[in-house]
Amino acid sequence: MPVEPLAQKEIETRLSDLPGWSLDGDHLTRSYRLASHSAATAMVVHIAQVQEELDHHSDLTLGYDTVTLTVNTHSVGGAVTDLDFALARRVENLAPGHGAA
Numbered sequence: 001m002p003v004e005p006l007a008q009k010e011i012e013t014r015l016s017d018l019p020g021w022s023l024d025g026d027h028l029t030r031s032y033r034l035a036s037h038s039a040a041t042a043m044v045v046h047i048a049q050v051q052e053e054l055d056h057h058s059d060l061t062l063g064y065d066t067v068t069l070t071v072n073t074h075s076v077g078g079a080v081t082d083l084d085f086a087l088a089r090r091v092e093n094l095a096p097g098h099g100a101a
């Protein structure tokens with residue numbers, strides 16, 4: 001089934017189940033804070049593996065002790081779709097194992 005842009009209202013509803021995530025312009029975004037640079041780096045590697053598995057990739061920024069994702073779906077002109085929420089959910093599920101908050 002082709003991926004479709006989500007309506008604004010639908011995006012807001014889905015975001016209510018993803019605390020910490022928000023819509024910034026046309027991207028979903030979230031930043032996490034970690035205990036150290038090496039912890040943040042390990043989380044980036046883990047997210048990159050999930051992104052390859054999903055074949056869906058955020059812009060992923062590594063800071064000193066932060067990891068920031070911004071994501072939308074290029075193939076529909078940069079709209080937010082199910083694929084972005086699927087990635088956000090996967091990242092939320094792996095974050096506690098990295099001590100990310």
Ligand SMILES: C[C@H](O)[C@H](O)[C@H]1CNC2=NC(N)=NC(=O)C2=N1
Nearest residue numbers: 055056057058072073074075076
């Ligand atoms: C060929 C490959 O499936 C596509 O280029 C994938 C890869 N990762 C992607 N990531 C994102 N964020 N949007 C896409 O449309 C996209 N397309």
